[in-house]
Amino acid sequence: MDTTLFPLPTPLLSRQSPAGDCMSCVMARLCRAPSEEACRAPAARSRRSVRRGEALYRAGDALHNLYLLRAGSMKIRVTNTSGLEQITAFPVAGSLLGLDAIETGIHTCDAIALEDSVTCALPYRELEANCERDADVGRQFHRLIAHDMNQCQRLLLTLGRMTTDERLASFLVDTSEQMAAHGYSPRKFVLKMTREDIANHLGMKIETVCRVFSRLQSASLLHVSKRHLEILDVEALRRMSCG
Amino acid sequence: MDTTLFPLPTPLLSRQSPAGDCMSCVMARLCRAPSEEACRAPAARSRRSVRRGEALYRAGDALHNLYLLRAGSMKIRVTNTSGLEQITAFPVAGSLLGLDAIETGIHTCDAIALEDSVTCALPYRELEANCERDADVGRQFHRLIAHDMNQCQRLLLTLGRMTTDERLASFLVDTSEQMAAHGYSPRKFVLKMTREDIANHLGMKIETVCRVFSRLQSASLLHVSKRHLEILDVEALRRMSCG
DNA sequence: CGGGACATTGATTAAGATCAATTTAAGTGG
């Protein structure tokens, strides 16, 4: 296969204009409001604000929209019939949410805001129409879904094969890179989620998360105080994270 | 959202004619050889046979084709730069393979045959052209990718939140259902993968897999002898598997 | 300034990993 099939930069979603005008939106082609005129208007797409702790959607909800997270952050949580819960991701601004509903038309996950957040609602019907109208957009959308799948597979490897130290190191490196990709400092940032959420995401218990943080701090790899994190030795963390 | 958007039966890929003529193929519309005439010919699609233990593709390979598994079974294994490996799935006849390469055009997984197997190679370029030509096919393809993602998320929950007993029970129930979906007995079947493979898939060690099998046998939930498995109490397994 | 959610640390326990020894099955070549 020649590379012209994939001419787009690999990070499909990156730095996002926080202002949220459609003209500068990285997703403009995927989203594309019905008329160009509409796109020029300040609020061409219906915004949906979600308060900290509230759900953008829940497992069982019918698929109406996908959502582009414009500001804030969320946790995505898959649940099963016996009430087990697993946090699969902590999306930040620029992430496309709701793909979990594409298979059946019913959401299989909850999306809960970690802080007050803003999203653009992209009606799924329109989005598919856009895929149909523009083959490039269609291909891009395939890649967006596949991206989520690959991310999920990497997390599978983390949960299946790594020790707790390695898991947390891996999580911190990923988070640091996510911060960098969004124009924030990769060295010093605030974790928006609780220790409980981190523990759940990494298949461990809250006390273990605390202990590993303490250990990493003792080893001078980072400085942590509640949600405030400063990474002192990314390379050591990277080595520790197995990959 | 009305359900007419999702009129298709939820299991996208099910019972597969093992013979492998294109006319009766469940994927015919997605695949669709360039001309109808070609489709009527016995070998309209290039077949690719893979011997037990050999790779259909490997991580790092460029994306040329997706593959429809027509006969046999495989293990899909994601690897990272430090050589950690995690088996993400054990596809059987009817599964579509290779989606891991869609994001970047490079495969991130190995697909290894568990037994001598046969696949149809679907050139990805043609497949995208088919999506473009027929909007229904495009939507179906979105669902196929999303299906894999949802499956991956369920496994995430298994690895993150279940005990070893629950994980193996869950695996056996899934496998049993997969057998039923393909027209085999859901009560009595042969596991094509090694204990090592099962252990890797479920984030445990081979000795633990053996011990759990022994325990389930002692509890009269199943009878197991090497690869031959007979399930005696599906309901108990289902209860144990948390969902 | 007081209550409640969140975080941390210590002591103990338990689940599963590791280490070790056989057993069984499946090939393979004579």
Place this chain on the structure above:
DNA sequence: CCACTTAAATTGATCTTAATCAATGTCCCG
């Protein structure tokens, strides 16, 4: 077809990691 070789599976004994139980500390917000 059989003896031999090797991969896979099983079971036991012990050890380690992380879970559990428990207590205390800290921060945020009304």
